[in-house]
Amino acid sequence: MAAKAPSLSKALTSGFLTCTICLERLRRPKILPCLHSYCQECLRKLAGGRKELQCPECRERVALPQGGVGALRTNFFINGLLDLVRPTGEAEPTCSLCPLIGQETGRPAVSRCLDCADDMCRDCASGHRCSRLTHLHRVVAMEDYLSGEHDEEIRKRQALQCKEHPGEELRFFCTPCTVVLCRECRLGAHLQHPCLSLAEAAQARRPVIVELLAGVEETVQVIRAGRASLEREAAQLQVREASIRDAVEQACSRAVQRLLAQQEEVLAQLADYGKERQKACQALCSDLEFQEQVASSTVAFAQKVLSLGREVEIVSLEQVICERLRHLQGFSWEPLATRLPCLEVDAEIEGSGPCLFHLEFREESPTGVPEGPQEETTKGAKKKTNLPEGPQEAATKGAKKETCLPCLEVNAEIPTGVPEGPQEETTKGAKKETRAKKKRRKQQQQEQPVPGTPLLTPKPLFLCSFCVKIPSDQKCPLVTGLCPFGSGELLVADKQNQNLKRFSLQGEFKGTVPVPSGVAPVSVATVGSKVAFTAGSCLYLLNGEGGLVWQKALGQGQASHAVVGLGGDRMAVCVAGQLEVYDLEGRLLEKIVPEGSGERCLVFLANHKDGFVGSDWYRRSVILFTRTGQLVAECSEEQLGECQPGAVCADATGIIYVVLRELNKVVAFSPRGKEVGAFLSAKNSINRPRVVTVAGKRRFAVALSNGTIHIFRIRYQEDVRNDNAAFFTKNPKGCNS
CATH class of the missing domain: 1.20.58 (Methane Monooxygenase Hydroxylase; Chain G, domain 1)
Structure with a gap:
């Protein structure tokens, strides 16, 4: 953790120089072993004659030395900073040299000597500069001094005086005695001791x-x-x-x-x-x-x-x-x-x-x-490790x-009857399988169909195509959201023109749903008679006429948030790898956390039977999970052609459709996450698809990057798998569902 070095001006203006006991500026500061500093008088009152005191901030007990509070270590660091603080609420500074030479007192000071620390009027400052002894002194304007412009320079000129030899600066450090010395001290009792300069x-x-x-x-x-x-x-x-x-x-x-x-x-x-x-x-x-x-x-x-x-x-x-x-x-x-x-x-x-x-x-x-990289935790065992000192060791x-x-x-x-004890064995029939074994066997049966069981394979039948651009648009449309709206309509989120547009499944423009000014909708869903959409990091709910019912701020963590409707009274929105479920009053009902949510980022979301299907951009996969967050299946990056998954949707049979924008495809997966094949491709005039949805009676809508929407009808073909061969049974009318 690399912390930024504090500045001198921030230390002078912040509460660093304030005593937290009296809330005044520190006077004669004393530092405790816990590194907290207080006024000497405040600590004396806090001790109350006892031989120890408790730090008001960290509550650490400190034993007082022989001389009491006065014998505590003085905080010279804070003392040096206090010398730079100008008093507030006092009169303007006056010349300190005029009374010494018999001049009238009270003349305003316009300059200050940083070497002598004297305030001077204009005449005294002029003479100070011309004197042989002081002509090299640093004289600055009083206005600049009071503004703090020369604090850094003053700080460097500060010198700590020796208490035993007045007028002598502390310049040396005695290594055996660990004390600072002036020149006289160095030539006295410490003459034979190895000493270093303070800088060294x-x-x-x-x-x-x-x-x-x-x-x-x-x-x-x-x-x-x-x-x-x-x-x-x-x-x-x-x-x-x-x-x-x-x-x-x-x-x-x-x-x-x-x-x-x-x-x-x-x-x-x-x-x-x-x-x-x-x-x-x-x-x-x-x-x-x-x-x-x-x-x-x-x-x-x-x-x-x-x-x-x-x-x-x-x-x-x-x-x-x-x-x-x-x-x-x-x-x-x-x-x-x-x-x-x-x-x-x-x-x-x-x-x-x-x-x-x-x-x-x-x-x-x-x-x-x-845990550290090489640590193993034994179940039931209690371990306690201190922080290792080496930089290469894990901090546990x-x-x-x-x-x-x-x-x-x-x-x-x-089973009926009284439950058996843990040590008893049943005598009625064969032993039952454990629930875990039953669950695994059931999953295997679902994943491996019985020979002769037909699996539906969706095929598209083109119906119509239309552009979502309307006369009032100022820019080229950018469709970011698509969902069914009412009976036989689509609701289109146009982020570029900040609109929610209504179109029939035949491409007829039906009007718009008003959105708040300056808000660009991204993902959209219908919740009963109301419309929910996301924009930025906010979730909005509109009534049937477009009036704003409420808006909620969502957590940060991803650029866009997908929203889907749950029945007619709830909605789910993706937030940082999990789903938040709200009701029509804007109350947060629950949070659905998919397995492995700490490593997921769900960008697109859709309903799937009794659960959800989402595009995970962190793992570049498509996941199916239940309403409780249990992972049902995951379509890996290899199944997606090494591409980032785009928008997803599912039809009434549970078949999942995934947009692969890089390949200009929409691929289909079975309800258990098995690859069925390409549903739409460039052969179907699919160029850079963005979002998809299933509406009406098996109507499949796909929006392209240029603002065009294609409508297809989904036809199902039964893929009958036998032990020896696989063949297709086609419905002559192309509508076998």
Whole structure:
């Protein structure tokens, strides 16, 4: 993490020189081991005669030295910055030399000597420049001095005086004693000691602070990542809890009255667990946020000292800064071990059958702490690793524990009678297959059709073609969205002309749906009698006449957001790899997170039977997933001809159509994601297709880049696959569906 060096002007104008106890400018600042500075008097009042005090900002306890607060280390770095701050609310500066030579007092100062630190009137400034002793002094205009123009130069001219030898500047650093010396001190008790100049000493100690600073910056990054992971885990727990709650309620509505008591028990158990884990996550997240703030403030102070401090200040603060950075570098925490509930629901129960719900907490891979590249986490084992010092080692903090997310399993078949114990073996018939085996066998049966089962192959029949340009258009149309509208119409989103246009399936212009001024619609969908569309990072809902019902700001993360309607009262919009579902009132109902959503970017989206189909531009694939986010199938980049997938849609039979703009094709896939073949190509006058949709009775619409829309009718041919050969059975009328 490369932080930008702070500037001197920003340090003078910000709250860096303000005491957080009295909220006034620091007076006689004292620095604590945690690198926080306060006024000496404020610390004396805070200590109240005790032998220790607690830092008001980081709450770290500090033992006071023998002399009390006055014996604490003085912050010479802040003292040097305070010398540059001009007092506010006072009278204009007057000449400080006139009273010394018997002139009248109160004459306004127009200049200042940076070497003598004297304010002078015009006559004294002229004489100051002509004197043999001061003619080389740097005299500047008072206006420039007060404006801060010469702060950097003044900062370089500042010199720290020796307390034991007034008038002598501190110039040396005694290596064995680790103290700064003036010339007289150097010739005294430290004459035989090896000494360095302040510049050499500061240069030698700067890399130590820089190395420790880099380690603490990595610690801050790890803390921030851990806190973000905890927040994601808490959100995931909320989503899973909501889904399990819905499943329990739906199952209970179909069950007999005697099972309602068990329903309440399971829901109460789930709610109590969710509240407990949420509370624990929030508490740990709050602690991590606080530690992040403490570490960040320490890093900021160390950076200011390294960037703005003089050599003597760096040397004087090096020990306390290094101690603090080492303390923060060793920070670690133990993340929560969250066991998430899993539920099994039996749909049919007779007599005194088994329990309807089976709630369990399944262990999954640990979350919350980033792992090193060569670390392996053993299930159930607790590990705790400190931040490694080497730059090549992974920065892993805290303990790694197995995390369990709530899972819901619904059983469709339940045997009668009393459930058997875990150690008993059934004597009725053969042993049953596990649910996982049944699920895998069912998927294999679906993916591998039985010989002789017909698969539909879509074929296009051209009907008409028309251009979406209308007389009021000022620019060439750019169709970015297309969807069915009412009965026998299409709604076209023209981003270039900022319009929503209505056309019949025969190409007749029916009018426009007004959109807010200056808004260019991208993706569009109908929701009942209303119209939803996205533009930029906003989601809009219009009524039938084009009046704005509401608009929502969407999260950043992708340039455009696809929207689809869900029935007549909901809509789903793509936001950063997941779907957000809203109702007609603009309320966020749920978030659908497809598997692997952290590595996905869904640019195009469409409804597909009981789920969705989307174009993933990160993985260059097309994915099919359910309403709960479970991945059904994925069409890889190889199946798409090594091309970036474009717009997608699906017909009533579940066949998926994908635009491959680079190849001037629209290809078809089966409902299980198997490639069927090209549906449209250049032979069908397809040139740079953009968006597609299915409307009316098997009407397929494709919009091209030049603003033309082609309408085709979908004909289905049965592809009968036998063990020995494959042949086509064609309908003579071309309409076999």
